[in-house]
Amino acid sequence: MHEQTSVRPMIYASMFAALTAIGAFIRIPIPASPVPITLQVFFVLLAGLLLGSKWAGMSMIVYAMLGIIGFPVFSGGLSGIGVILGPTGGYLIGFVPAAFVTGLVTETFGRSTPAAVGAMIAGIAAIYLLGAFQLSVVAGLSIPQSVVIGVLPFLIGDSIKLVAALIVSRLAGQVIR
Amino acid sequence: MIELAGISFSYPERPVLMDINLCIGRGEYLGITGDNGSGKTTLVKLLNGLLLPQEGQVTVDGASTSDRESLLAIRRSVGIVFQNPDAQAVGETVEEDIVFGLENIRVPGREIDRRIDSYLGMLGIPELRDRNASLLSGGQKQLVNIAAVMAMEPACIVFDEALSMLDASNRRNVLMRISELTRRGTSIIQITHNPEDLGSCHRVIAISDGRISGTVGFSSEIAMPSDSNVSVDGRAATAECANETNEGKKGKSAVVNWMHNTATDVDDINRRYNPIDFTACMRSIRPQRIKGKRCGEFIDHRTGPVSGVSREGDGIEIRHLTHTYSPDTEWAVPALKDVSLTIGRGGVTGIVGGIGSGKSTLACLIAGLDTPTSGSIAIDGRHPEPGRNVRILFQHPEEFFFERTVREAVAFGPSKAGLPKDVLDARVLSAIDEVGLDRSILEKSPFKLSSGEQRLAAFAVSIAVKPEYVILDEPTAGLDRRSRRLVSDAVRRMVGRDGAGCGATVIYISHRIGEVLKVADRIAKLSAGNLAFEGTSAMYRDRM
Amino acid sequence: MFATYRKGNSLLYRIDPRTKLLLTAGTGILVYLADPLGLWMLSVATVLLIRVADIPASSLVKGIRPMAVFFALIFLAHLLMQGGGVVAAAIPVARFILLILFTTVLLHTTSQSELKTALVFLMKPLGGFGRELAFMVGVAMALIPGLMRDKETIARAQMARGCKPTGLWGFVALIVPLLRRSFKKADELSDALESRCYHRDREYYYYGGALSGKDYLLLGGFGAVLVLVLVLWVSV
């Protein structure tokens, strides 16, 4: 009948929103790196890998809303609608398509490692794309300038997260399901 | 109103329920008991269509749970309070949590207000209304869950071990409310390991190995042959050889035995804990302890006859401990107020107190998992270092597990000590044996165990490292009688009473006074964050 | 938990949270449209609001500090690469700071529950999708404190067991148990929700009544200003 009677996927999506939110507070010190990495992007990618496009996208919309209503979910402990409208807001809005795209690629190409890597690269690209775009629009910068300020500094950290998400999704596949 | 006909259910890995036939009438008060892992929770989930049986049919008021159209109506009439108090809060605050269910069934706004007031009041927790639902104590969470389901006023309420973390007075109160409900025609299914909870049941069934192994009827409303009268608790109990049990006779004795045994248990406690016995008991332990290999170093510190503190700064010193959650905000909750307490080395110290009195908070602070707002804790003169000088077993033991199998979980701690493989394996096996689990469990995933099995496995995890100080927070909540005894045996072994252990110091937290008195030498009682009593168990028994 | 919200009783606390949320969103747009003169006016308004709401300076700084480096970069990019002098380079940064300050005023005077209720109300026009989303936001809010506590417990338990919290493996040791616990919790929670009759067409009606006349007045007035500014902006 209506397969929607089950709330399970919704709860899982909410849970990933909550996890992404606390991801801002999980700091993993990386040897040889001055700043510890935080885990929002990691959970975004993981949501995509584990939940599939629809619910991963939904979970990130929920995440953004948590930010609007004042949870300090954005990195640096920021919150509020001002952050979404501000120069870094694009990265947050980008979480939605990122999770969706990651999920979509996984759904289409399966869960093999190359497919997962591809999916996550596509996801990160979506974040950068929107992030740099909004930065350039609201800060009145040119696209190359935004890329220098808003993309390059994060590339290394994000590749680490990609690897981490890959490993964890493998492990999670074994122990959770 | 609920009918289970020829139900069989299996999880992909294993069959759980076999050929269950059961009928629950309107206004009936049914008790269900059964060992951990016997399938009680699974049975409950079948009642409102969370799980569907592979064979047979569950009907509620004539509607089958496999019929999706009637599922909502079924869930409307069968309310369930689940076993894990942690994972049922839907709302941010207690109030929102209750509102959630009421909005689902379209109770008008004004009526919602009335019900929140009346059910929170009824359970004695009106002050929790605006508290964050996920930051309550274990018992408080259970009361909130009960209130949330009761407020929906379903025709049948299932309590799946929902009283396991309540203290005596709250338990009595909830049971009284339940009896009131049955008088007004609500059916009740009460699942419990605690025979006192079943005092006013009309009928009690026992489940074992996925079958109904016995039925006892207590009510005159249920027809009973007069020749099979047995007296339990001074009440005339009748074993009812209903045709739903294929082993009626054997089943009858199973349930009655179970109840009788528990009754003698209480006598047991009384006999064992008179003051003279207590000292004698302690004396008899000492020589054995010296025999134990790993105890030599340990016993040197001990000169006093009863769990004495010999050296300055030996044992746990708690000085003017005050702890407030979220201080300086409007949600500040004072959990401990100026508690000073000394816990000597060796022996078992019981910490008792009502729900929300600060027991778990104290445990976390001693274990070094939290920093007190003010005051100090010293363990053998040092700061508490979790894992180094103290270990804690949580109220919700699944917090421990992250390994793939029970074996990995139990082996994790000792493996850090760099033991050779054969010693390690022996440790793991002995820990599992000590808690009385079957060795086959070693290869299972800890997350696939029933809650009782999980509790015991978590217990094995913490005794595998042979710790010096162990804190056990409600180690027996939700366990069946056999496992409870195994736990207390393991505790005695740990402190060296049975000779094999290594003389650890155990802090045993529980709201079941009787059970604490059974294992503890000393008792500390908390009341609303204050230390209300401190002394030996014998003194406690005299005083209270 | 984590909230900037502090209880108070000034005028700002008594405005309906829905109105406040809409006003802040509107101001967010205004901030970008305003010319230097407009920015001054907004700044004065902000200072007034901060005084009325009695927000301590530390809260304000806390909102801006994490972004400071980023703002400096933007400032430099404008200064060095686009020319136009210090003032021109400072304007975009000023916009962002105003934006954050407005948000701080909102979050300081409105609790998360109030904002959630406001969000639920504002999503009503979206129909079933909006309800579902609102419900999920509520569940996520309810899950956060517990997850936060889980995370802390696991981190300490792992350290106690000899796992260093650094590097990839420290991370895996934290994240795998956290995920497993979370999934189990999600499973049990959905059982509990379904047992309490969750269905997709559920309505929120207990919290939040209709907006009052005062709110409509405020919103209307602000809307008019916004439209005016928009028209001016388009015509320029």
Ligand SMILES: Nc1ncnc2c1ncn2[C@@H]1O[C@H](COP(=O)(O)OP(=O)(O)OP(=O)(O)O)[C@@H](O)[C@H]1O
């Ligand atoms: N989701 C699951 N997948 C696979 N097996 C399960 C699952 N849940 C429970 N089991 C197994 O089914 C059996 C019955 O579990 P159930 O939770 O119904 O027991 P119980 O009688 O409620 O025990 P307890 O008194 O400990 O709560 C257990 O042996 C358990 O290992």
Ligand SMILES: Nc1ncnc2c1ncn2[C@@H]1O[C@H](COP(=O)(O)OP(=O)(O)OP(=O)(O)O)[C@@H](O)[C@H]1O
């Ligand atoms: N993380 C937390 N944040 C805020 N308040 C808390 C938190 N944990 C516990 N409390 C509150 O502190 C008080 C003491 O709680 P604690 O868990 O120590 O009680 P307890 O004696 O263990 O009760 P129980 O027998 O129900 O487990 C309670 O009022 C509880 O609601």
Ligand SMILES: [Mg+2]
């Ligand atoms: Mg159970």
Ligand SMILES: [Mg+2]
């Ligand atoms: Mg407790």
